[in-house]
Amino acid sequence: MSRIGKKTINLPQNTDIKIVENNVYITGPKGKLSYQLPEVIKVKHDKKNQTLNLYKGYENKEAQKLHGLSRTLIHNMIIGVSKGFEKKLQIQGVGYRSQLQGKNLILNVGYSHPVTIKPPENILIEVENNTNITIKGIQKEVVGEIAAQIRRIRPPEPYKGKGIRYLNERISIKVGKAGK
The missing domain is CATH 3.90.930.12 (Ribosomal protein L6)
Structure with a gap:
């Protein structure tokens, strides 16, 4: 079980996130970034609490590898467009x-x-x-x-x-x- 992948990502006030199928688009004061999620990873955006959660679509070794990686990459993108x-x-x-x-x-x-x-x-x-x-x-x-x-x-x-x-x-x- 990926301990990093299970962590919730908090969105800062000055960033906007848009999820279209498996693509995540993040916009902030410093710029725009996008990331294409692997097929085995699903993302859920909670607009009320301004949080993101990533889930594995399947329970296999490939999904296990990509779970924590995808969460870290998206978290780095959010920090990048807000603080740099x-x-x-x-x-x-x-x-x-x-x-x-x-x-x-x-x-x-x-x-x-x-x-x-x-x-x-x-x-x-x-x-x-x-x-x-x-x-x-x-x-x-x-x-x-x-x-x-x-x-x-x-x-x-x-x-x-x-x-x-x-x-x-x-x-x-x-x-x-x-x-x-």
């Missing part, structure tokens, strides 16, 4: 910096050339004092993927800790080679 998601990155290293050129992010992180990142639509990248990067958007998966893509350009190295890391990420520093 953000990830913060921090650049550490001498001469390492970032800047915005239009919507594109340009990173100077020790390579012979600057690295340019073009964000997809609905993703906003902000740069504060050349070393802090904030990625904002309404889709949790896309925000996380863009943050991981930026971090992958220059991950923190274990000896001095130079590189791009998530804010408050703890990097264990190795002891260097002992000289005579």
Whole structure:
């Protein structure tokens, strides 16, 4: 039994939900998102209490797998259109910096050339004092993927800790080679 799938989803006041057959459309102040439910999952909208409940249409392993997943995806969509998601990155290293050129992010992180990142639509990248990067958007998966893509350009190295890391990420520093 999926413990996550059984949880009720509360809808905020500023979001509207529309269910057409197996499609769920969610609209909020930040934007619109939609999700097509699998055939084995059914959704029930309680308009009086402003809640959503997901049910399995069948009792099989496939329905069990998709029950919690569908609930989590719909819950993330509701949070995305009402509040939004953000990830913060921090650049550490001498001469390492970032800047915005239009919507594109340009990173100077020790390579012979600057690295340019073009964000997809609905993703906003902000740069504060050349070393802090904030990625904002309404889709949790896309925000996380863009943050991981930026971090992958220059991950923190274990000896001095130079590189791009998530804010408050703890990097264990190795002891260097002992000289005579």
